[in-house]
Amino acid sequence: MDKEKVFLLLEELNDKKNKIRGAREKLDKKRKNIVRKQDVSFDNIDEFLSNNSETIEQLERMEESIKLLEKQFENDEWELSLALFEYIFKETKRQAENKNVYKRYQKKLKQILNAFDEIQNLKKEVEEINNSVVKELSQKYQLSRYRTEVYPHTILPFFLESPKDYHKAKEYLENN
Structure with missing residues (x-):
C-alpha cells in the first residue's frame, strides 16, 4: 500500500463518518419536528401515536439503518487501523534502511x-x-x-x- 492509497482510505473513512453524523442530525431534527408539530400531553399521547405511527415506524427504521452504517463504519475503521499501522511500519523501516x-x-x-x-x-x-x-x-x-x-x-x-x-x-x- 502506498501513501496515496492510505490518504484515500483515510478520506473515505472521514466522509463516511461525516455522512453518519449528518444522518443522525437529520433523524434528530425529524423527531423534534414531529413532536413540535403537535403538543404531546398525557391526554393526547394515544392520538399522537396513532396519527404518527407510520412516521414513528419510519424513524425507527432510519435509526436501525444508521446503526447498521455505524457498525460498518467501525469495521472499516478497524480494517484501516491495521492497514495504516502496516504502512507506517513498512515505510518507517524503508526510510530507516535508505538512511543507513x-x-x-x-x-x-x-x-x-x-x-x-x-x-x-x-x-x-x-x-x-x-x-x-x-x-x-x-x-x-x-x-x-x-x-x-x-x-x-x-x-x-x-x-x-x-x-x-x-x-x-x-x-x-x-x-x-
Whole structure:
C-alpha cells in the first residue's frame, strides 16, 4: 500500500463518518419536528401515536439503518487501523534502511559492546588489585575476622551490569 492509497482510505473513512453524523442530525431534527408539530400531553399521547405511527415506524427504521452504517463504519475503521499501522511500519523501516540507520546502529552497538568488554576488564582489574592487597596483608596477618573484599563499583564511580542485554546484542550482531 502506498501513501496515496492510505490518504484515500483515510478520506473515505472521514466522509463516511461525516455522512453518519449528518444522518443522525437529520433523524434528530425529524423527531423534534414531529413532536413540535403537535403538543404531546398525557391526554393526547394515544392520538399522537396513532396519527404518527407510520412516521414513528419510519424513524425507527432510519435509526436501525444508521446503526447498521455505524457498525460498518467501525469495521472499516478497524480494517484501516491495521492497514495504516502496516504502512507506517513498512515505510518507517524503508526510510530507516535508505538512511543507513541499521548500519550506523550496528556500528554504535559494536562500540558499546567493546566498551562494555573494556569495563568488564576494568572490573576484573580492580578485583585483582583487591586480591593482591589482601594477599600481601594476609601473608603477615590473620585477616579472616575482617572484611577484605572491596566491590569494584565502590572504586569505580559508575558501573554497568547488564550481561543479559550484552549477550542479546552480541547475538544480534553475529546474526546480522
